[in-house]
Amino acid sequence: MIIDAHVxxxxxxxxxxxxFADQMMATTGLPPEALSAPEDKLLAEMDAAGVDHAFLLAFDVRRVEGFSVPNTFVADLCARHPERFTGFASVDAGRPGAAxxxxxxxxxxxxxxxxxAPCxxxxxxxxxxxxxxxxxxxELGVPVLVHTGYTPAKxxxxxxxxxxxxxxxxxxxxxxxxxLAHLGTPWTTPCIDLLSRHPQLYADLSIFGTYQSPPTVAAALAHARVRGVLDRLLWGTDFPFATMSAAVARMARLTTDATPWPSGSAPLTPDEHRALMGGTAARLTQK
Structure with missing residues (x-):
């Protein structure tokens, strides 16, 4: 099963x-209007890429940006497609009653x-x-996905x-x-080292895995392997900021010699690739 852990x-x-759309899409090469994931577009993107399931995210930034993607909106999508989506709520601790x-x-x-979305x-x-x-x-036993790393939002x-x-x-x-979202880009090495110090921490590869060069991604995965945390990394795209099909294809290249790996490090094994592409995400939400 392929799970996109950041949608x-x-x-x-x-x-x-x-x-907000102008600022966020400026670095992707996509028009502002592409910051949109209506139900039919989202499902079609998943089907075309062979993505079975996705972590679907609400987004509460009303206090600063003046908008939100409501929890109820995400919950309704998940209720209509429980086999395709796992919904993540979003709250703002700067507002009363967040817990x-x-x-x-x-x-x-x-x-x-x-x-x-702290920053x-x-x-x-x-x-x-x-x-x-x-x-x-x-207490509720739910994972918390935290934005880490750069964002172009002004x-x-x-x-x-x-x-x-x-x-x-x-x-x-x-x-x-x-x-930790985006592998903390550009602080990817400190992010991986942080995971090695705390066994309850995970990180996703969204944006980093899609827009960084394949050798750069390979070097980060090799470091994660050395640090013993490769099995706590999750593949994700940050769709609609990136397309799923291209991201799936880039990850597949990391299983072959088509991508240069650091000296002494081999491409992803089939088991490592399966864990990255969905096995770890499935395990995370089953706990």
């Missing part, structure tokens, strides 16, 4: 502002994870205001890009499964 729900104009909102999303709406909300992921949210996620606070900001969170919540 954004939402539709242009209905959910995202034109200004209660997460609890409602999981226990009443049926969502099975949490997506947070977009101009607050650190280690800000104590998040702690009640983390405690609730830990309102985002670059002080909160680094994945190393999650280290105190990992120490404070040792049973909380955290997924």
């Amino acid at each position: 954004h729900a939402g539709e242009y104009y209905r959910h995202f502002t034109a200004r 209660e909102e997460l609890r409602h999303a999981v226990t009443e709406l049926g969502l099975r994870g949490l997506k947070t 977009y909300l101009r607050m650190s992921p280690a800000d104590p205001r998040w702690f009640e949210v983390y405690e609730t996620a830990q 309102n985002a606070d670059a002080r909160y890009f680094s994945p190393l900001l999650l280290e105190p969170v990992a120490k404070e919540f040792p049973e909380l499964r955290l997924i």
Whole structure:
């Protein structure tokens, strides 16, 4: 089974502002209107790429950006296609009642994870205001996908890009499964080293695996293998910021000699490729 572990729900104009779309799509080579994933487009993209399942993300940045992709919208999509989607809620710890909102999303709406966007909300992921949210996620047993790394959003606070900001969170919540989005790009090596220090941490390859050169991706995966955390990396695309078919093909190249690997390191084995492309993600959401 192929699982895309990082897919954004939402539709242009209905959910995202034109200004945000302009900023976010400028680095992809795609028009602003491409920041849209209506139901039929999303399913067609998955089918064309051979993607069986996706982690579908809500996105609450109302306080800073003035819009959101609501938890209810994602829950409705998941209810219509339970075999295709696992829904992740999104809350803003800078607003009152965030922990209660997460609890409602999981226990009443049926969502099975949490997506947070600290730098977009101009607050650190280690800000104590998040702690009640983390405690609730830990209690409910749901993973938390945290944006880490660069974003072209103009309102985002670059002080909160680094994945190393999650280290105190990992120490404070040792049973909380955290997924560091985008492998912390460009801080990929520190991100992998952080995973090696905390066994409950994971990371996804969205954007990094799609837009970095194949040798760069191979070098990061080789480092993850050496550090013993390759089995905690998840393939993802960040669709609609990237296409699924191209991303699947790029990952397939990493199983052959078509991509140069660092000296002393071999291409992905079939078992490693299967884990990256869905096995780890499936295991993560079954816990």
